[in-house]
Amino acid sequence: MASIPESRIHGFNQKEWNPEGDFVLYWMVAARRSRWNFALDRAIEQAQRLQKPLVIFEALRCGYDWASDRHHRFVMDGMVDQAKAFAQTPATYVAYVEREHGEGRGLLEALSQRSCGVITDLFPAFFLPRMLRAVAPRLAVPLEAIDSNGLLPLRAADRVFTTAYSFRRFLHKTLSPFLLEWPSSSPWEGVTLPRLQSFPAEIRKKWPVFVGAEFVGDAVDISRLPIDHRVSAVKETQGGEQAAQQQMQGFLKFRLRRYAEERNEPEEEVASGFSPYLHFGHLSTHEVFSKIVEREGWEPHRLGKPTGQRGGWWGMSEVAEAFLDELVTWREIGFNMAFLDEHYEEYASLPGWAQETLEQHRSDPRSWEYTLKQFEQAQTHDPLWNAAQVQLVQEGKIHNYLRMLWGKKILEWSKSPEDALAVMIELNNKYALDGRDPNSYSGIFWVLGRYDRAWGPERPIFGKVRYMSSENTARKVQVKDYIARYTP
Ligand SMILES: Cc1cc2nc3c(=O)[nH]c(=O)nc-3n(C[C@H](O)[C@H](O)[C@H](O)COP(=O)(O)OP(=O)(O)OC[C@H]3O[C@@H](n4cnc5c(N)ncnc54)[C@H](O)[C@@H]3O)c2cc1C
Structure with missing residues (x-):
């Protein structure tokens, strides 16, 4: 070894x-x-x-x-x-x-x-x-x-990155030697150790x-532990290495080929579903990467020149590159931030431009304003938002595309951006199986402008922060069945 x-x-x-x-x-x-x-x-x-x-x-x-x-x-x-x-x-x-x-x-x-x-x-x-x-x-x-944690050792970067582009460019320049350093897939091979008597x-x-x-399944009676029993276990999503392996096999065999085109469709289950397993360490990014390498027959000499562009650097198929951009660029930029900036959970860690524009629109009238409880109970006027919240409460996840919309609407319907941040952190970390992860904060803070740029036209409440609407989402992707499925 x-x-x-x-x-x-x-x-x-x-x-x-x-x-x-x-x-x-x-x-x-x-x-x-x-x-x-x-x-x-x-x-x-x-x-x-x-x-x-x-x-x-x-x-x-x-x-x-x-x-x-x-x-x-x-x-x-x-x-x-x-x-x-x-x-x-x-x-x-x-x-x-x-x-x-x-x-x-x-x-x-x-x-x-x-x-x-x-x-x-x-x-x-x-x-x-x-x-x-x-x-x-x-x-x-x-x-x-x-x-x-990831393909890039946390120590390999000594600064925080403000955009996916700059982090990707850094990865393109820095990652290749680390792609040859993998943890062992069979750590006990050839190992002899004395046993504990x-x-x-x-x-x-x-x-x-x-x-x-x-330690077997019923070794501990969960119902007797002093924890929140109202947030129930998700029967359909079992934890552990074995479940993670099954999830990985299913994704690689059936869903990866559709990933680049259909990942954003809420009515299609095309994404990997890896995030809870990655969060709790039941699955390793290195293992996932090794499977992609195998599938693609890839070798390091296929790496391209550093460009910072989403596609083309790995020298793999379009779907593999689209997936690796999420698994590596987007996942690891959040780990980089959490590792290097101890304020990564705080409102003040937002980029200056985002804080400034949200401040300018702080007093804008809100057409709807909800409390944490109303959000939690999916009691808004918007059926699509409510459906996303119901999915979160029932299944411990929200479809990736709708998760962005979910956050953007909380910003729009909260008294202040700080309140919106608190609601997102509370609901995400309480209900999502992948919550309390560096990526929880990447996603939540992305809603408020982290890793993004200023967008026009300037809008009420959002200012220059990227806006999303349920109507546009419904035009872009199929949501009718999704709403029917998750009606509160
Ligand atoms: C408001 C909001 C909250 C979020 N909260 C979390 C969270 O608590 N935990 C979490 O892991 N992710 C979070 N995300 C990021 C993203 O939504 C999830 O990682 C993704 O939906 C997980 O599904 P999947 O494993 O099927 O992803 P896939 O699309 O199959 O991607 C594979 C892996 O890449 C990583 N990844 C994918 N998309 C992103 C992204 N946008 N940002 C960072 N990493 C990404 C994840 O590790 C994911 O498991 C959040 C996003 C938003 C907008």
Whole structure:
């Protein structure tokens, strides 16, 4: 197994590896998968170097914002898959679902005290960066966070990009060497490691952890956890690596060829549906990319000259390029922002031109003005908007094209742009399975002008921010059946 690239390793403290520890600990917080994972590769590498067992610890707290049956179920589906997958390896998988607020406090420290060092995942959004910064000084051993987020290591860019064009141009100039550095698709090949003889009994006594293959579907009763039970699990969208694999096979086989032309049609399910799996780390961008490479029979020498244009650089078919522009350019520009700008969630992070024009139109009369509750309950005058909101509440997603319209109308029907931002963040992160991601903020802030330019003619409320209307949308794409399907 090859060493993982330095560009992926972020040291969070200056502690020394403890060769006397009982095991190497991989604290899995974002790349929740058993393959295609630089952090897992790094953890295996360290365990081999020290000839120690590897313990993989995946925990789910209950006190994070918007914790609900929906997100918990999705993550726990993944934990069931992990328990099965790691049972086939020399590693010891340990799953933990917190049953009451604060119950898990001290568990990571207790595990780390017995370890040689801790490897974890780097994820640039939500509470995770804060959590790692808080934990690092408390540990007596090293904490290394590994970046498995995208094709471009987060560290490879030292500035934030304001347009997709400028980021794409940067990618065209910078990405090619990183396309040769992949996490392992079969990380255990040729690896021998000592196994953990027994899991520390005093830890088991204090915290109800599940060791090895113990974590099964009904191991934890979600209905008893102190989380929001009104946001129910989405039965049709199962979480986990296996479901992610099925989603990927279906997309590559049946939908990718229609992607470039039909992705915007709300009545067609042509898009990949990968975003929740990418968000929770059940699926890796590298794996998806490798499948596209295989399908296209692609080789790096086909890369073109840097242009910043959407198509043509990869030297692949039109559909593959259209898809990669979303998966790589649009997905990773959001990770870049969240990683480098700690204010990425704040209104003040909008480009100056957008703040200025929204300010000039702050007092414009609104024909309709709704509260968070009215939005949440899909009680607007607009059937198409209501349908999108119903889809979000029921299925944890909104069709991509309508998601843009959904946001634009919240801006138009809110008292102020700041209120609109708060409503979008609340509804998106509460209901969307892919919420609380760097891309949640890319999408929401795009509605208000991020990554966009000024547009004319200047309009009420929006000023120069790009405008969208339900009428135009209905003219451009088929929505009749969509509205009928999601009538509140
Ligand atoms: C108001 C608003 C809110 C949004 N909230 C989220 C969110 O919470 N989480 C989220 O992942 N995306 C969000 N997006 C971006 C986009 O809508 C989704 O990524 C996409 O619809 C997911 O569906 P898919 O996986 O089928 O996408 P596909 O079209 O199949 O694209 C493949 C992947 O590319 C990435 N991608 C595609 N479109 C975009 C985009 N516009 N911006 C950034 N990355 C993109 C995603 O990772 C996606 O899974 C939001 C967009 C808007 C306008």
